[in-house]
Amino acid sequence: MTRGTTRGVLVEEPGRHRLVTGPVPEPGPGEVRVAVHAAGICASDREVYDGTRAPGYVRYPIVPGHEWSGTIEAVGEGVDPGLAGRKTVAEGFRACGVCERCRTGQTSLCTAGYEETGFTQPGAFADHVVVPARLLHPLPDDADLTAAALLEPAAVVAAAVLVAAPRPGERVAVLGAGTLGLLAVQLLAASSPAELLAVDPRPRPLARATGFGATRTAAPDAAAQLHGRYDLVVETAGAPSTARDATLLARRGGRVVLTGMPEAGAVGIDPVHLSVAQLTVSSVFGATPAAWSAAVRALTTGLLRPAELVTHRFALESFGEAVALVGSGDPEVGKVLLTP
Structure with missing residues (x-):
């Protein structure tokens, strides 16, 4: 005892x-x-x-x-x-x-x-x-x-990356440069994207994103000039407009994965845009055992x-x-x- x-x-x-x-x-x-x-x-x-x-x-x-x-x-x-x-x-x-x-x-x-x-x-x-x-x-x-x-949030991000299935040479964007966003930048950088954009209104997190592998950064207003550019967009912020913004950044036929948890009253996603742009939108809540295993492997091999x-x-x-x-x-x- x-x-x-x-x-x-x-x-x-x-x-x-x-x-x-x-x-x-x-x-x-x-x-x-x-x-x-x-x-x-x-x-x-x-x-x-x-x-x-x-x-x-x-x-x-x-x-x-x-x-x-x-x-x-x-x-x-x-x-x-x-x-x-x-x-x-x-x-x-x-x-x-x-x-x-x-x-x-x-x-x-x-x-x-x-x-x-x-x-x-x-x-x-x-x-x-x-x-x-x-x-x-x-x-x-x-x-x-x-x-x-930090492996729990890393596992959530790993779940999003497993769903997103990034391919080398794609243009990729991450909305939000908090803990989830910066972990996402690290994992997505390992997929050898042609471009890796981090979007956040705060200069310091954007600077950290660059250190983790982002090749381009932008505040939300400037990111509006990049609508329709990205093959894959991973949303991590859970801010009122970021789910909608993620669908706008994606190119026609692109993929969007939502990981943030917005509160009630968030701006909705335009269903007409989803249909016309033929987007694939997925969401992540928590992490599967496979995602946990992937996150642990990424940590122990130095990717995270x-x-x-x-x-x-x-x-x-x-x-x-x-x-x-x-x-x-x-x-x-x-x-x-x-x-x-």
């Missing part, structure tokens, strides 16, 4: 949180306990705190934290004891694994209902997190756990450099200050981590 205590940030209801202490959790059958190294705060976590996340996709009270990395500390019954001591990340969706959608690998569409670490199940804004062992993606012994804490996106680190006790930075609009704020 494990002795000692563990801490976690409990969001009791929108706008109200406290640091709680309790016994270190014991993993049940098929589970592992992970000592959290770092956990990223993203816009979805800000939605949980503000109370703006869509109904059915959060359950209060909740310990958030779905972007994380750590070291396996204990294993439950039926789990390979050799996993203890391994560095790891894990998929967030608690899919059933047996429904028709899961059987085809579409775990984010599981028909058993939505369950996800950090939204409906206790997450990693804590010293420890307990997850099903079947969701683990163990990492090499020399893996950088700070970089690995996510640690460079981290700008702020906070202790668990400073969660309030940390979450206030996310979505603040400060151009100096990149990825914010909690480090237990």
Whole structure:
């Protein structure tokens, strides 16, 4: 029996949180306990705190934290004891694994209902997190756990790239140069595009996009002069107009993949334009096991450099200050981590 205590940030209801202490959790059958190294705060976590996340996709009270990395500390019954001591990340969706959608690998569409670490199940804004062992993606012994804490957003981007199927020599555009956008630039640069455009209203993120492989950058107003130019457009911002803007940047017969999560009231996509331009539009919500594997491989082979996106680190006790930075609009704020 494990002795000692563990801490976690409990969001009791929108706008109200406290640091709680309790016994270190014991993993049940098929589970592992992970000592959290770092956990990223993203816009979805800000939605949980503000109370703006869509109904059915959060359950209060909740310990958030779905972007994380750590070291396996204990294993439950039926789990390979050799996993203890391994560095790891894990998929967030608690899919059933047996429904028709899961059987085809579409775990984010599981028909058993939505369950996800950090939204409906206790997450990693804590010293420890307990997850099903079947969701683990163990990492090499020399893996950088700070970089690995960004593998969840990297997996979402990898899901978009798998859907997009970029081909060498294509003109490619990425809308948004936040965490998702800069990860997308890195992965898409590996496909040898003839042109890789990054669009964002902020000069500093655009400069970083250039360092990650973008060959051209533009503010949204200037990007309007490039409508109809791109074979593939990946939208990552979730701003009110970016889904529509992505379809306008695409050439006739082009491909558009939407990864951002706009709030209610976003500008709609013109169905006439979709039909006349014969666009293929896809969307991504979360990441499949295949996308997670692709993201882990990209990190371990050096195609991804996510640690460079981290700008702020906070202790668990400073969660309030940390979450206030996310979505603040400060151009100096990149990825914010909690480090237990």
